[in-house]
Amino acid sequence: MKKIKIFFGGVRQEIKAVTWPxxxxxxxxxxxxxxxxxxxxxxxxxxxxxxxxILDLIL
Known part of the structure; x- marks a missing residue:
């Protein structure tokens, strides 16, 4: 469960770093x-x- 929290914490940090158009x-x-x-x-x-x-001409 702790790994999942760490993963989503990293996801949140990356989303904040995104420059949206x-x-x-x-x-x-x-x-x-x-x-x-x-x-x-x-x-x-x-x-x-x-x-x-081309195929019509050949065939």
Whole structure:
């Protein structure tokens, strides 16, 4: 039981040391993640259509 208290005491200290983002930073980071995901989707969509077109020509 003592080890659990020590563990959660360490967790509490680490959480206090965390620098949390401001609302403006959070919106910026969220938008960045959304745009990067969108770019990946578009990239893989183009690659998928390209591979499909190549396979249609071959087969």
């Amino acid at each position: 401001t609302g403006k930073e959070l919106r910026k980071y969220t938008l960045t993640v959304f745009l990067v995901c969108l770019l990946f989707v578009l990239f893989f969509m183009v690659v998928d259509f390209g591979i499909d077109a």
